[in-house]
Amino acid sequence: MTTAAREQVGAKGERTRRQIIVGALQALATGGVAATTTRDIAAGAGVRLATLHYHFESKSALLLAVLEHLIDETTTALREETGDTADIASCIRGSLRAGWRYLTRTLELQIVQYELTLYALRRDDAVGLAGYQYDAYIKVYQDILQGVAGRTGELDAAECADVARFMLAGIDGLLLQELAKPNRTRSSHAIETLIAATQVFASGLSNNRKARKARRPATRG
CATH class of the missing domain: 1.10.10.60 (Homeodomain-like)
Incomplete structure (x- = not known):
């Protein structure tokens, strides 16, 4: 051949x-x-x-391949939906709104993804895939934040990671709430509340770092 x-x-x-x-x-x-x-x-x-x-x-091999596919599809969609922003506050707002738009358009797939994640967690040979999923979604938000912070200097890399985890925890909780008890009006309000809380969290991280730096004794040349 x-x-x-x-x-x-x-x-x-x-x-x-x-x-x-x-x-x-x-x-x-x-x-x-x-x-x-x-x-x-x-x-x-x-x-x-x-x-x-x-x-x-086996069915297990196929299910895990489907989970990998869903992870790739979701991370790609989140990156594509998030545009350039001027500062961290607007980056947080744009990223969470874009993420929520995608999730609410694909609710059936999100249910499948939760089922597959639990399936992976119950298998010794697939637990790492659930961890990979979590890390992949954190990295999406972290990379978006760092792209802005690299220009503005508002957050360092560790702070971007902390904010990304905060964002994912919040939006994941709201998604579960929407799946269990649908109410788009309530969820839209909750997303805006999450945005405000995340902005305050990010600002606090930045201010604390600046305060610690200001308290350090100056070194003599």
């Missing part, structure tokens, strides 16, 4: 693999993780069951 032919076979295999993952997402959104079988997923993806098992040796 020529190099070009091997590349074509590889590309086709990758397309089929992605087709199965997308089909799995649709099936999981309808039936949930526990009730969905590989046969259901194969039917939804439009492939034979043998083809599914050729690409994924």
Whole structure:
């Protein structure tokens, strides 16, 4: 087989693999993780069951691949929805509003993602994937904040990480609340409250660092 032919076979295999993952997402959104079988997923993806098992040796392997796919899709969407901002306060506002818009557009996928995260946490061979998910989402917000802080000097790297964790904890809690007891008006108000609280938190971190620096005794030359 020529190099070009091997590349074509590889590309086709990758397309089929992605087709199965997308089909799995649709099936999981309808039936949930526990009730969905590989046969259901194969039917939804439009492939034979043998083809599914050729690409994924087990349901567990497929579910974890779906979680990885969701992580990649979500982080990409969050980065694309967040534009350039002038300072940390507006960065926080823009990032949280953009994140909330994306999450509320994809509520069914968010339910699947929570189910898959719990599934990963219960497996010794997949606990690291749940940690990877958390770190990936923190990094999205942290990178956005650092992009602004690098220009303004408002926060250092450690402070950006602290603010990113605060943002993720807040928006994750609001998402769970919206899923359990939907109320878009309440949630929209809550997001604005989270934005204000995060801005105060970030400002406090910056002011504390500046105060510590001001208290340090001057060194003599």
